Amino acid sequence: MINGLRNVSMNKVMATTYFKRTTRATIPGVLFLMLFATACKNDPNEINALMNGNKLREDRAEEVTFIYSVKGKIKARIYAHDFVRDETAKPPYADFKNGVKAEFINDSGVISSTLTAGYARYYEQEGNVLIREHVVIVSKKGEQLNTEELIWNQKIARFFTEKFVKISTPTQVTFGDGLEANQDFTEYQIKNLKGTVQVSNSEVPQ
Numbered sequence: 001m002i003n004g005l006r007n008v009s010m011n012k013v014m015a016t017t018y019f020k021r022t023t024r025a026t027i028p029g030v031l032f033l034m035l036f037a038t039a040c041k042n043d044p045n046e047i048n049a050l051m052n053g054n055k056l057r058e059d060r061a062e063e064v065t066f067i068y069s070v071k072g073k074i075k076a077r078i079y080a081h082d083f084v085r086d087e088t089a090k091p092p093y094a095d096f097k098n099g100v101k102a103e104f105i106n107d108s109g110v111i112s113s114t115l116t117a118g119y120a121r122y123y124e125q126e127g128n129v130l131i132r133e134h135v136v137i138v139s140k141k142g143e144q145l146n147t148e149e150l151i152w153n154q155k156i157a158r159f160f161t162e163k164f165v166k167i168s169t170p171t172q173v174t175f176g177d178g179l180e181a182n183q184d185f186t187e188y189q190i191k192n193l194k195g196t197v198q199v200s201n202s203e204v205p206q
Contacts, residue, residue, distance in 0.1 A: 064079070078101070117131045
């Protein structure tokens with residue numbers, strides 16, 4: 001059951017965030033009551049120190065779904081088990097922890113590629129998402145990318161990495177260092193090709 005709904009503006013992209021269960025939803029109310037109860041005996045410096053505490057500046061949630069849309073069209077859905085957002089950090093960021101999944105949607109409303117990883121960090125100002133830990137992208141055609149680190153720029157809808165990559169297709173497996181690809185993963189370029197192995201359908205890694 002969805003217990004809450006919040007809209008977050010990300011440049012020109014609208015992200016609708018569904019929280020299944022939040023852990024700090026009542027922080028502003030609790031903080032107000034705490035300050036009201038202590039205002040008579042605490043000086044302003046103590047109150048400011050309390051308001052600026054690291055723990056109070058973070059939004060936390062569990063089982064989160066983000067829906068990204070541009071001009072009314074859904075472009076991606078992102079699911080995460082644990083979510084932490086710090087808007088006062090420099091630069092501000094949002095963490096997706098303990099497993100993340102993203103579904104990228106084409107203009108026809110069809111899932112064109114799917115991404116899974118252990119962790120992701122979103123930098124809203126730059127429009128970059130840093131993705132790490134067993135990163136896997138599978139395209140609609142069944143081609144698969146494996147790497148340990150990837151950057152997705154949501155403004156230009158492209159992936160980048162300088163790390164080792166493996167791309168598996170129904171007929172071959174290709175290895176290299178560094179890659180640039182479009183969001184659908186229908187076009188990609190390996191920067192430093194290391195080798196290609198021909199395989200049959202039954203040998204392609206799942």
